[in-house]
Amino acid sequence: MLTLVGLALLDWRFMLAALLAVPVQAHTVRWYVRHAIPLYAEQRISVGTQQQQLLDTVGGASTVRAFRLADRHVDLVTERSSATVTLALQAVRLITRFFGRLNLAEYIGLSAVLVTGFVLVRADAASIGTAAAAALYFHNLFNPINIALALVDDAQVAAAGLARLVGVASLPASPETGAPQVVGGSVKAAGLGHSYVPGHPVLRDVDLHIEPGERVALVGASGAGKTTVAKLVAGIHRPTAGTVHLGGLRLDELGPSATGGAVALITQEVHVFAGRLDDDLRLARPGATEPELRAALDRVGALAWADALPNGVSTVVGEGGHELTVTQAQQLALARLVLAGPPIAVLDEATADAGSAGARVLEEAATAALAGRTALVVAHRLTQAASADRVIVLEAGRVVESGTHDELVAAGGRYAALWAAWSTTR
Template sequence: MRRRPGPSAGPEPEDGLLPKAGAGETWRYALRLLRPRWYLAVLTVLALAVGAAVQLVTPRALGWVIDAAIEGDRGAIVWPVQVLVLVAVATGVFQVLTRTLIAFVAEPVLATLREEVVERALHLPSGAVERSGAGDLVARISGDVEVVTTAIRNIVPTLAMSVFLVWMTAVGLAVIDWRFAAVALLAVPTDLYALRWYLRRSGPVFAAQRVAEGARAQQLLDSVGGADTVRAFRLGPDHLRLMAGRSEEAMDCSFRAMRFRTRFWGRMHLSEAIGVAAVLVAGFYLVRDGSVTVGAATAAAFYFSRLFEPVNMVLMMIDMVQEAGAALSRLVGVAGVPLPEQREETVLTEPSIDLRDVRFAYGAGHEVLHGVDLAVPAGERLAVVGASGAGKTTLAKLVAGLHPPASGELRLGGQPVDRFGPDELRRSVGLITQEVHVFAGPLIEDLRLARPEATEADLEGALERAGALEWVTALPSGIRTVVGKGGHRLTPTQAQELALARILLVDAPIVILDEATAEAGSAGARRLELAAQRALSGRTVLLVAHRLTQAAAADRVVVLDRGRVVESGSHDALVTAGGHYARMWSAWSSNGDPTKGPASSAPSSASA
């Protein structure tokens, strides 16, 4: 069995969230990305070092100018000024060079990171995303990627240059007179205390801030994405309270980080005051004793000022680096999820479905399916009905391979479902849900996502069987009309017909319709039902019925109640039996014409 390259050890999941990598795992992942470009990384470090050394000439040249001015030698001022001009030019050249080299190193690394995160995200188990909420994943792919990108493009080069300037400036200070370097050390204890105090407390704050922002994004998605449901059940005040709570939590984390920064910088300003005072006093006594010139003392003061500037820069960026580190660990947590194993794929020989004592739970102690036994022979059209929360959609997701059973056995064509690789499962089982996504772009490209090599005649044939060719032909540019966001807006019925055409292009022998007509009106739903009956004739169909007219037209009906199969049989037989299904059908029929769908006053208990 071969695995795709990735971190050697998988990251650990956080409670209720997607996994987050540890520090060691994050470092190993970053080094793996840098390894193919190690020579450029070394060249970048050398360019940063030389650029920092060039900048150190400026304070000493200013000291020479001061000494020449004091001595009254105007001719001696010319060459230090020329040096300053050359230093300015060289500094600009090295800044451009280092920025270019950093781009050559960083941009491919960022591109690889984004690609691997998105690739792993697309292969994450549906259950894992549902438990954490889509907001956590969105916050990582958008917010965390942005934080890491900003750090690599801006913070890392500035930080590296600052580190070089610190130790090179310290050397330059000692070259003038070792006593300047000695008194400058008086600022070190305060620096170390401030740094130690800050690092011990700020890391968890930034990690908590990223988590809080993910929770806020999830709540926003829940409230805005489910706006229709929120309005229908008058849940607006509840969602506003939840959103306010998430926002307040994120805001508290931001304030906590801000308070840390404020206290940290108070300690750093104290350190700077101590160092400046020490260097000035030392310069006064050394000049008075004739140990150094006024120009040299001035250069030492400039050196200390330049020393403290990069020190401040390093310390100022520590919180940014920590924030970027927290974001990177969350990204590596997703990128480190192993891809499905590459193996010999089982080929579906017969489109049958067989569930034996299948159980499933979304969380410990919350079992949704309880020992489901169900056999669907090849070519049968099976309708699954039941009250809301009965487990219908969960059953559909298990058969589609989106969730693995917690226990029991699920077979497709007599073979365990876990023997099917993702590609073969995609070719074997098609799924249409009530929420159909229309990708932005030409409609022809949207269809070719299902079968890239399909000809235009193939696409038109699939559209005709799905009942969509007439309205597609009537579009402004026909099949090449831009649809989706920013393009022609499709109705819910048209979007479902487009999804049905995709399924036909894949030519999956098993098709699952999970309340696929729920978003359409009564007329649109009936049109979709008829189109699906024609298009899917001869295939094995598992239909989660939203309208009982769909169940009435099926070969067999299964009734789920609280995760258990309580009835199974034909529509006529179940109506005659007078059980669960008969009561549902009676309520459905008495509140509307069963051939047209329910009336608006149909009670919720009659819902399938």
């Protein structure tokens, strides 16, 4: 601005000449913003998918290897990476052209000032010194302008990043608008089928109906599909066939946050996040007060050992901190369930040796944590099945028996055989 005033003071015609650069700049910025917004957005998404693919491939390495999916995964990583590279190159080309056009604007302005100077000196309306000063002023003017315009580029990148973040933050809102947030406790699955690898179904036509507050045990041999059913009911995977209703509402209409509020899954792979124990618990309920945390720990029988830790509940646990036993990690998972307080719980716990102290502790903890909830429990120990309201037997992805423990034992079928084997080895 001052420079423009300076130019005007030297001679108003210098200022007019300098202003010739403005329309080119304005047009350049408008052109750039129009192209950059969609391109940067696409680039963010592409980088996201590529990183997600890497996480999937690396995180699921054992599955990838077990199912000989390595080639396919390498292809996917390659494909997503090259898409990202293409977009990055497009962005570089866009920026180069952006700065190229800004330079053109500077060229036009500077030429106009020089020509004006030439004409004015020729007409004796200005001295050579004045014309030189005008050209230098103009040149100086352009550095800050270019810096300011380059900020437009940073702003575009930042805006694309922000849009992604906001997109994630507002994700649950869209499918849930108008959908009731409070979900009842019933679970209903009809005609469930699932294939992890197309053409290899691991579940076929599974029907489940669990009344609110009922506790159903799922039993079956390893590989029968218990974990798969658990994950489908908890909304972790989407079934390839059939539907799941929670509290009378279709799972895929619920949206992620309502699903999370309705059902919790405790898996075989319990993870203790490295950090303070109370922070780990607060993952389930961010605003929980210390008395609430202690009550939850107490309910699952973990308060005594938690208090005995070097710094009580603020002790750093997990990797690099105080190592917890498998039983303790499971108790923490159950305490998180208590804090989250969903009406429906799905348990697919780690196998603890039958009859061991750990198994007994966990069974009591699970009973306490599940009280008042609808529960689907994958029973790795048949005592869990015996104490459930109903037992469902899964074999090779199908429900083969269903009834109370006593009914199934009396029926003398698959469950009765399992129970007999279990009882004698105990």
